[in-house]
Amino acid sequence: MSNILIISSQVDRANNLCTILTFLGESFECVSFSEAMALLRQEGLRQKDGFSAVLIDALDPQLALDICEKFPVLPFVLVGTADDSKAKNNVVGTLVEPVTYPGLTKMLHRCQEYLRHQPNLKTSVNNKTRLFRSLVGKSSQIQSVRHLIEQVAPTEANVLILGESGTGKEVIARNVHFLSNRTEATFIPVNCGAIPGELLESELFGHEKGAFTGAVNSRKGRFELAEGGTLFLDEIGDMPLQMQVKLLRVLQERTYERVGGTKPIKCDVRVIAATHRDLENMIEQGQFREDLYYRLNVFPIESPALRERKEDIPLLLQELITRLEIDNAQIRFTENALTSLMEHNWSGNVRELSNLVERLMILYPNQLIDLHDLPHKYKHLDVEPYHPDYPQELLEREAINAMFGDSSDTEDEVGFAELDDPAAKALPAEGLNLKEYISDLEVSLITQALDGQDWVVARAAEVLGMRRTTLVEKMRKYNISKD
Incomplete structure (x- = not known):
């Protein structure tokens, strides 16, 4: 259907708007006020497929504002007036004649932003909601991460996930894989920092029989195992320089050889990398190749630290308690305990929070956790402990x-x-x-x-x-x- 709706009973004004939108290459539909209400009731409330902008003639300002108020989901632009003091929130601005190209594009961008950040929009893909449970939170930071995942997942672009240790970089990578066209294939994670440099080449590309001492059989590498799917290279900043050269060649030529082999193997693998290091600083110090960095950093995603989204802690606690059920034990937190936890710095991020929840579930199964039940380092409120006054x-x-x-x-x-x-x-x-x-x-x-x-x-x-x-x-x- 058309992206933009023009509501106007003035022929000259409608024609002027149509001319500019045609020049912009936008699809649009022009209706009179008498036709507008029926069309908006039919299409305007459909959040996913409805109009992206409505340009409404303000010749009769009260009539225009009444229509805007009836459809709060849609963004409206008043045309022909500079007075929008009585307008509702979904009136993003006004266009005074003569309507110009810069003015119209500015209003269309505002309409786009109104729809993009609109709360409570339902996603049309149920599996997104299911997997996004692991990216719990309502903060703007985590919502931005979800949006970026949805944007890049259907593409074949390489993704570089940046963030401190414990922020859930692998969770982001799994979401990208799950929402991609490769979801039916394999997701293979490799921690580059946990494998010695001399073994990393064999681990990634495999080896032929007799390639080195102890290679009694041929062995497939992680690239071969991830064929058609996604390879997640965690802690890419710890990869030795000589391996960075070989990884760059695979990303450029889409072929590789096993260690000790000469037969080229074609590579159909999407690479997602992650690191907690400052790669740009490592490039300046000669510890990371600049050409590899730009190959990996096609689409960067910042994984926010927990201290930057403390308002998500109550929801994270609920999710972690559900996930970490120990002998069917459940715990709950008082208001003071939650407030104190939200004051903590969380240098270990979500991993530290998960460890704390597991510890408390072992110590206080099926109990209500108060401030004074928390370990000393998590007590950030000055509240006098309760001492029972027995008869x-x-x-x-x-x-x-x-x-x-x-x-x-x-x-x-x-x-x-x-x-x-x-x-x-x-x-x-x-x-x-x-x-x-x-x-x-x-x-x-x-x-x-x-x-x-x-x-x-x-x-x-x-x-x-x-x-x-x-x-x-x-x-x-x-x-x-x-x-």
Whole structure:
């Protein structure tokens, strides 16, 4: 169908617009106001196949604005007026006569941007949504990455993915492969930094029998295994210079030979490379070939660091918990914990976040994670920890268990020296006043805790496992003071 719709009942104005659009090579359709509403209801709400721009005559401004308001999905341009103060958001601008080529192209570009960044557009390919789950997030950075993947995937262009370690560069490469015309073929990943330089040539191109000591059989290389599919060269910046020359030849001539062989093998492989290094700086230092860089860097994609898209952390946590199910364990996070995690620098990026989630799922299976359950390096909020304030009956019962239980266990658990009172070991034959005894025991324990913590009440309360306010009340009750 036509890309641009012209709505005008003025013949001269409509003809002028048609002339300029014909010169631009744009397809268009021109209708009157009476025909416009029916056409827009039929086509204008179809987000994928609808009009890319609507040029509407503003001879009757109110009528034009009413039509614009009824179709918020479509971008409109008012023609013939400079007053757009009452216009809605989907009116991207105005064209004052005489309409010029620069002015019209500027408005068409605005319409294009309105559609490109429009939220909640549904993709027409279900498998994209399924695979893009691994690129979780709503930030502008990750949306830009998804857009670039969709643009380059159907082509045969080489892709260079740049970004810090742990940002998910291989995930991006797999998405490019999955959405390409090679999706039915193989995706072969190779970490160039993990293979010694003297073995990398054999790993990539294969070898013939007897090519070197230990080559008892012929072996296919990664290029041969990826034939018809995609070869992902991770950490390309770690590839030795002599191998860079051989890789460049394959990219230029689309042929290669196995190590020890002379027969050329044709190569139909799409190459996607990735690195965390600054290749341009390496070129200046003579560590990376400039001609190879430009062969690989046909379509660069920047993989954003996690600290640049912290608003995606809650969604990433949800995805990682689902993916890392350990014995069907699930965890959730309080608001304070999420806020603290979003304040972290994340030098290890998504890989560091994944490791943290796995650790917490092991430590606290099926529990709610609060700020104070996080490892110390992830605590970035100053929030006082919660200490339960148990009823007096439970405290008295615990004191009784401490008196008549194993004295060595009590000493180890409480962390105080054994009391000198002989009644702590056995109940006297003449009996005792339990209430007074418990009060004396409580005074003794509180005093020992305060002495051990230099009379810092907050630290003593932490040792005793109670709130600071509770300890202050008990000190007031028993008239305990440093003096």
